[in-house]
Amino acid sequence: MTDVLDPPIATEHDDHDHEEHHGPTGILKWMTSTDHKVIGMSYTVTAVIMMVIGGALAEVIRAQLTTSNNSLVSFAQYNELFTMHGSVMIYLFVGPFAFGALANIIVPIQIGAPDMAFPRLNALSYWLYLTGSITMLSGFFVAGGAANFGWVAYAPLSNSINTPGAGADLWIGGLLLTGFSAIFTGVNLCATIFYLRAPGMTMFRMPIFTWNLLITAILILLAFPVLTAGLIMLYCDRHFGTHIFSVQGGGVPVLWQHIFWFWGHPEVYILALPFFGMVTEIIAVFSRKPVFGYKGMVFATLSIGALSLGVWAHHMFTTGVVLLPFFSIMSLLIAVPTGIKMFNWIGTMWRGEVWFSTAMLMAVGFLITFLIGGLTGIYLASPPLDFFTHDTYFVVAHFHSIVMALVLGAMGGLYYWGPKITGYLLNETIGKVQFWFLFIGTQVFTLPMYLLGLRGMPRRVATYALHPGWQFLNQVSTVGAILIGISTVAFMVNIVYSWKKYPAGDNPWDAHTLEWFTTSPPPHHNFYRLPQIRSERPTWDYNHPGHTAAEHGHHHEHQGEHHDEVPVA
Amino acid sequence: MSKVFSVEPPALSPQGDSDRSRRWRRVRRIVALPIAALALAGCTVPTFGASPGATTSSRSTYHLWQGFSIGAVIVGGFTTLLILWAVFKYRRKSDRIPKQSQYHIPLEMTYTIVPVIIVLGLFAATMVVENKEVANPKTNVTINVNAFQWGWKFTYPGQNVVVVGQTTQDPVMVMPVNTNVHINLTSSDVIHGFYVHAFNFSRYALPGVLNQFTLRAVNTGTFDGQCTQLCGLYHSLMVFRVKVVSQSEYAAWLTSNASVSAALAAQAATKQQTSSNVPTRSTKSEGNN
Amino acid sequence: MRTEAKVLLSLGLFFGVMSVVYWNWGHENAGSVMMFAGMLLCFVPGSYYYWWSRRMRARPEDDPNATQAQGAGVVGAFPGTSIWPFTLGMGAFFVVLALVFGIWFLIPGLGLVVWALFGGTAEGRRGGTH
Numbered sequence A: 001m002t003d004v005l006d007p008p009i010a011t012e013h014d015d016h017d018h019e020e021h022h023g024p025t026g027i028l029k030w031m032t033s034t035d036h037k038v039i040g041m042s043y044t045v046t047a048v049i050m051m052v053i054g055g056a057l058a059e060v061i062r063a064q065l066t067t068s069n070n071s072l073v074s075f076a077q078y079n080e081l082f083t084m085h086g087s088v089m090i091y092l093f094v095g096p097f098a099f100g101a102l103a104n105i106i107v108p109i110q111i112g113a114p115d116m117a118f119p120r121l122n123a124l125s126y127w128l129y130l131t132g133s134i135t136m137l138s139g140f141f142v143a144g145g146a147a148n149f150g151w152v153a154y155a156p157l158s159n160s161i162n163t164p165g166a167g168a169d170l171w172i173g174g175l176l177l178t179g180f181s182a183i184f185t186g187v188n189l190c191a192t193i194f195y196l197r198a199p200g201m202t203m204f205r206m207p208i209f210t211w212n213l214l215i216t217a218i219l220i221l222l223a224f225p226v227l228t229a230g231l232i233m234l235y236c237d238r239h240f241g242t243h244i245f246s247v248q249g250g251g252v253p254v255l256w257q258h259i260f261w262f263w264g265h266p267e268v269y270i271l272a273l274p275f276f277g278m279v280t281e282i283i284a285v286f287s288r289k290p291v292f293g294y295k296g297m298v299f300a301t302l303s304i305g306a307l308s309l310g311v312w313a314h315h316m317f318t319t320g321v322v323l324l325p326f327f328s329i330m331s332l333l334i335a336v337p338t339g340i341k342m343f344n345w346i347g348t349m350w351r352g353e354v355w356f357s358t359a360m361l362m363a364v365g366f367l368i369t370f371l372i373g374g375l376t377g378i379y380l381a382s383p384p385l386d387f388f389t390h391d392t393y394f395v396v397a398h399f400h401s402i403v404m405a406l407v408l409g410a411m412g413g414l415y416y417w418g419p420k421i422t423g424y425l426l427n428e429t430i431g432k433v434q435f436w437f438l439f440i441g442t443q444v445f446t447l448p449m450y451l452l453g454l455r456g457m458p459r460r461v462a463t464y465a466l467h468p469g470w471q472f473l474n475q476v477s478t479v480g481a482i483l484i485g486i487s488t489v490a491f492m493v494n495i496v497y498s499w500k501k502y503p504a505g506d507n508p509w510d511a512h513t514l515e516w517f518t519t520s521p522p523p524h525h526n527f528y529r530l531p532q533i534r535s536e537r538p539t540w541d542y543n544h545p546g547h548t549a550a551e552h553g554h555h556h557e558h559q560g561e562h563h564d565e566v567p568v569a
Numbered sequence B: 001m002s003k004v005f006s007v008e009p010p011a012l013s014p015q016g017d018s019d020r021s022r023r024w025r026r027v028r029r030i031v032a033l034p035i036a037a038l039a040l041a042g043c044t045v046p047t048f049g050a051s052p053g054a055t056t057s058s059r060s061t062y063h064l065w066q067g068f069s070i071g072a073v074i075v076g077g078f079t080t081l082l083i084l085w086a087v088f089k090y091r092r093k094s095d096r097i098p099k100q101s102q103y104h105i106p107l108e109m110t111y112t113i114v115p116v117i118i119v120l121g122l123f124a125a126t127m128v129v130e131n132k133e134v135a136n137p138k139t140n141v142t143i144n145v146n147a148f149q150w151g152w153k154f155t156y157p158g159q160n161v162v163v164v165g166q167t168t169q170d171p172v173m174v175m176p177v178n179t180n181v182h183i184n185l186t187s188s189d190v191i192h193g194f195y196v197h198a199f200n201f202s203r204y205a206l207p208g209v210l211n212q213f214t215l216r217a218v219n220t221g222t223f224d225g226q227c228t229q230l231c232g233l234y235h236s237l238m239v240f241r242v243k244v245v246s247q248s249e250y251a252a253w254l255t256s257n258a259s260v261s262a263a264l265a266a267q268a269a270t271k272q273q274t275s276s277n278v279p280t281r282s283t284k285s286e287g288n289n
Numbered sequence C: 001m002r003t004e005a006k007v008l009l010s011l012g013l014f015f016g017v018m019s020v021v022y023w024n025w026g027h028e029n030a031g032s033v034m035m036f037a038g039m040l041l042c043f044v045p046g047s048y049y050y051w052w053s054r055r056m057r058a059r060p061e062d063d064p065n066a067t068q069a070q071g072a073g074v075v076g077a078f079p080g081t082s083i084w085p086f087t088l089g090m091g092a093f094f095v096v097l098a099l100v101f102g103i104w105f106l107i108p109g110l111g112l113v114v115w116a117l118f119g120g121t122a123e124g125r126r127g128g129t130h
Helices: A014-021 A026-032 A036-064 A075-110 A119-141 A166-195 A208-239 A253-287 A294-308 A324-349 A358-380 A383-389 A393-422 A428-454 A470-497 A538-543 A555-564 B014-041 B056-089 B105-134 B247-272 C002-026 C029-053 C084-101 C103-125
Strands: B141-148 B151-156 B161-166 B172-176 B180-187 B192-196 B201-205 B211-216 B221-227 B239-245
Touching (some): A036 A075, A036 A393, A036 A470, A075 A166, A075 A208, A075 A393, A166 C084, A208 A253, A208 A294, A208 C002, A208 C029, A253 A358, A253 C029, A294 A324, A324 B105, A358 A383, A358 A393, A358 A428, A383 B056, A383 B105, B056 B105, B141 B192, B161 B247, B180 B192, B180 B201, B201 B211, C084 C103
Parallel strands (some): B141 B180
Antiparallel strands (some): B151 B161, B180 B211, B192 B201
16 A cells, blocks of 8 residues: 555555556456446447447438438338437436446546445446447347337337337346446445545535436436336236236236336436536536535535426326326426526626636537527426427427437536546547537527427328428438537547547646546546545635635635645645 | 525625626616517517417417417527627636636525526416316217227217228318317227327327317318327328318218218228227227237 | 435435325326335435434534545455456346346356356455455
8 A cells, every 4th residue: 555655545455456556458457347437438438339329320310301201211110210219329328428427437536535435336337238238239130120119118019919029128128237237326326425525525515516416326216216117017018928008907008107207207317417517517617616506506406306206297298197287387397496507507607717618618508408408398398288299399309409418518528527537638629610510410400300390290200291391391400410420420530639649637627626636547546635625626726725715705814724724645 | 514605795896886787787678679579569479380270279279389488588588698698708818717706695596586486477377278178068079089000090979970091091080160079089009199280289099098188179171180109110100180170061971971981980890800989998909910 | 424314304305295295186106106115215315324423423524624634544445356247247138138038048147147146245255356
């Protein structure tokens, strides 16, 4: 232990220290590592590959819809395409990227922890995620093709009579594996945040990103077991002759929807909250200001988490068998904490010094895209308007606005934290080109779909007859999808072009939180030394002792005190 | 907790104060603009992409849509302006470190309470429209709509009229204008969606569930309908049409189609092995698969 | 510890109230039960943390004035490299494939799982390393 620069917090078993630092390399390192940074990197790379696969499926879908009565793909292939597009994007990209990739790397460092609480469980999470992804995608290579009942797998369409074949079972199996992966990550994040914070890092000094991940983790623990149980029921219906979801045996098909959406709506926030956290960090850092209304932000996130468990049936308004007013008011109420967040983000930029790096551009792109998606979501919380737009392209457009906002946030997160993880910056010019393609592409892609929905185009249709305006709007949307595809290519080009070109230094953005206090990339067990933690911005406080957050009117009297408490090193 | 919520002093400096009030005047002018435009437009409130539709409930839905859209445009426009203002006004010009302000409790309370009020208003409007829509007024015209893979069957109980159509042959549901038409919606196999765009309305056809609602058309005409809930291979082809006719035409249509429909129904019934005209429980059979 | 407990308990309380309201309003079983279970899932760890928070001194991470020196000492045992998560993951993979392609996949699947359980436990007993 003594050969390291004497960190007071990194600890491991003495005898094996050297083995650790000169451990296996190459593929064996990848297979055996329990370091949260290596696992997080594996998650990141896998999730980005999934994004590319899901995006490729989307491009085929858009190609098919370019003209009316198109026959580029068959009906059967089209059903597989959108099912797997949705499944890959939701189950294998956005979710794991949100709570497995950047969270895995950043959360322990942000709270000053040497690793996740359960490193081997963390590794297991990754292996379950990877094998689950392989399982789900392998559906394309079995007889009968991949799952084709939509990513929501509504019973009784998903039973063995309507959807025989191994593709559907592979879908269920893959989801079981990734579900357990998510649950283990949730356990790990909770335990890490509750038990491994550095001295002085009280709960209300945790960065917003970490707070959001904590609430995400709690939601994972509340929601994912329900999905896993539902999948097991579905499997039993398919193979063991139970009739949980089939009318013939006295079952209730709507029960599947209740179970699925009881997972599915919290899942929306499981996907979104980590990206809210990323955007919060980015906006604060690049405005050189603390997060405006930090505590309000935390309570807003908590109330989003709380409300998210009571809104699931707004996906089921048109079933005619759910309690409309309850779910309507609960869903509408979620707009309030979301609005608070939006104004807090604006308040953070207000009177700041906003630096438009690529990460900040992505974050502002997120704000505008998320605003569009959020406002159209309010319509869908109103049952009569949901009757009007349900299962039309309006809904598709709404959640693509949201998810594309999350993609913008994800890209922002990669540009922001990438230098910390790899030690090298990405090229800013290519990054900005990528941003504009992604941002404009997103709007060109989603806005026509809102109109298509209002003009009555249902979702999940492989072809459409020639309706006035439908074809043109679909073509515009396809152009948007191509622009988004180009932005992804630009991202790949940027990675290759910037490969080990621009060394980042420890703190290229003059950032706030603890991860920027350590080296880039951080050493094994993350820290050689830690600053005193007196706010949610320990690195900023250390670098700018005269500029702590002015929350009290008389705060400046205490500045000297802060200055004296220099780090232990 | 070392941090305490505290109210920031309202005026930090005389200069800041006048700055703020000047800005506030500007904001007020910006907000007032779309409202004034709306007032000028008078009764021609924009459609926001939707259409009034052909039934009483489609009209109330449409008005609700307009109300929500006005709110969305105002809130969205205001927020976008704030974002753009922050983005362009506060672009980094120097390495100056700005004032590290973090809390402004009155402001935060405002943007908590105002959305709550807006949301409660939207909820109230929603409830008014929704209660109208889910009401089941007395009616003497009933149509049993049965969805199956991949087509529709419209049965007129007591009239001996059945209309069936699958995939490429779009069935037509004929209904009288200015009459409350009671729909009994069922499904024979998987979940389908009964959606008529001109009615601004959709409802799932669920196996094992009898979904009931009332339509009151105010315009005559022929409207497109389609299944909206993914129901398998030929989901895209599961279209139908709704023909709203005058009450006399409706009566004439019923009599002229009674015998034809009976024969057609018998034929379809053998093909579909669907025996009941009003299946409240599922009558799914292997023949549909 | 107290803040952690409060977060969980307040979430649990909210879910509890919601499940009662929802049940009395809608009489829908599935959702009421799931929300009630959500309450329990928050209350079990929440009350445990609360119980402990009243019986322990504030940890350095709960102390707003803590210095880094207070965190000195062993935080916990962090394993070095380990092959067992991979083994266990592959075992789970084969078990799931057994659900799809046939029961015989259980032989390698359960074999790997059991092997990983023994290997991982033994590794843990040695202190988290090989």
